[in-house]
Amino acid sequence: MAFAQLLANAVLLGCLVLVLPKGSICLSGPGQCAGSVNLVPQQRLFTSEPPPELFGNPENPSPGMRESHNWSQKNWLKSRFHFSFAEYGHGPNNFGVLRVMNDDLVQPLRGFGPHPHRDMAILTFVVDGFLTHKDSTGAEETLGRGSIQFMTAGTGVVHSEHNLDEQPLRFIQCWILPRVRGAPPTYGSMPGDATSGRQRLNGWFHAVGDDLKGGEYPVKINQDCNMYISELTPGTAVPRYLNAGRQGYLLCVEGEVHLNAGGSDNYVMQRHDAAELKGPLLLEATGGTDGALVLLFEMELTEDSRGEL
Numbered sequence: 038m039a040f041a042q043l044l045a046n047a048v049l050l051g052c053l054v055l056v057l058p059k060g061s062i063c064l065s066g067p068g069q070c071a072g073s074v075n076l077v078p079q080q081r082l083f084t085s086e087p088p089p090e091l092f093g094n095p096e097n098p099s100p101g102m103r104e105s106h107n108w109s110q111k112n113w114l115k116s117r118f119h120f121s122f123a124e125y126g127h128g129p130n131n132f133g134v135l136r137v138m139n140d141d142l143v144q145p146l147r148g149f150g151p152h153p154h155r156d157m158a159i160l161t162f163v164v165d166g167f168l169t170h171k172d173s174t175g176a177e178e179t180l181g182r183g184s185i186q187f188m189t190a191g192t193g194v195v196h197s198e199h200n201l202d203e204q205p206l207r208f209i210q211c212w213i214l215p216r217v218r219g220a221p222p223t224y225g226s227m228p229g230d231a232t233s234g235r236q237r238l239n240g241w242f243h244a245v246g247d248d249l250k251g252g253e254y255p256v257k258i259n260q261d262c263n264m265y266i267s268e269l270t271p272g273t274a275v276p277r278y279l280n281a282g283r284q285g286y287l288l289c290v291e292g293e294v295h296l297n298a299g300g301s302d303n304y305v306m307q308r309h310d311a312a313e314l315k316g317p318l319l320l321e322a323t324g325g326t327d328g329a330l331v332l333l334f335e336m337e338l339t340e341d342s343r344g345e346l
């Protein structure tokens with residue numbers, strides 16, 4: 038190659054490097070400056086089916102009893118823990134500021150009796166059925182699909198969560214470590230109405246964000262952590278850029294999602310599967326044949342990872 042052409046190439050490359058935001062693209066090949074995707078298949082989650090008396094519930098109905106007709110499981114609760122929780126002590130403790138993600142299925146007329154919390158931002162996303170909340174701040178309400186309930190446990194809150202309906206209730210409960218301790222307890226919710234339904238449809242609905250950043254999101258928490266919700270129709274693809282220095286925890290709540298992280302890497306995630314994502318990553322989520330519902334928590338990058346299988 039002639040010297041003039043080499044020089045021209047060098048100048049061109051120099052310009053390219055200058056116009057690209059730092060850390061946002063990998064010119065030196067995969068693995069060098071790219072982010073990473075670590076799938077967390079549901080088999081790696083801990084499944085908890087505690088006895089009814091633990092939260093003040095009546096016995097489980099025997100199969101065949103009228104009461105069991107609308108039950109989808111034999112036990113009042115089936116919970117999938119993504120992190121160490123209750124009797125699960127040997128799991129990962131957290132992923133960045135995400136301390137708890139429990140995927141709970143509560144059968145009709147069962148629930149969690151009054152119990153206390155401290156210093157934690159608690160976010161609950163209702164997937165199916167109706168969640169009835171009561172707490173020591175006087176708050177009381179029932180929320181349906183697509184709703185988010187949020188609580189700052191702060192100096193202490195006592196609450197109960199029940200399924201008072203005839204159908205099973207499924208919700209995803211997440212705990213975020215707050216920036217400050219000892220804040221006054223607060224309670225709030227975002228209704229799962231037609232507006233929020235439209236906002237999450239085939240896009241990334243920014244539902245939760247940092248109270249210090251003054252964004253437009255309906256739910257504000259005391260931490261540099263965002264939650265996005267996306268409900269995808271089959272075959273619809275939505276891009277999402279995860280910056281360098283940031284990480285995400287993605288949960289496939291319903292259906293099947295195909296995740297592309299740039300290049301030829303494709304990941305298929307089914308209901309209950311999760312993924313640890315480290316930026317920089319250009320993600321594209323595509324709804325599978327029955328579509329998908331996904332939650333994405335985005336936060337500051339840490340070393341946390343559950344490692345290889």
Ligand SMILES: *[C@@H]1O[C@H](CO)[C@@H](O)[C@H](O)[C@H]1NC(C)=O
Nearest residue numbers: 103104105106107145203204
């Ligand atoms: C089951 O659900 C249906 C529809 O909500 C309701 O009409 C029926 O009463 C329920 N059965 C029981 C035993 O709760």
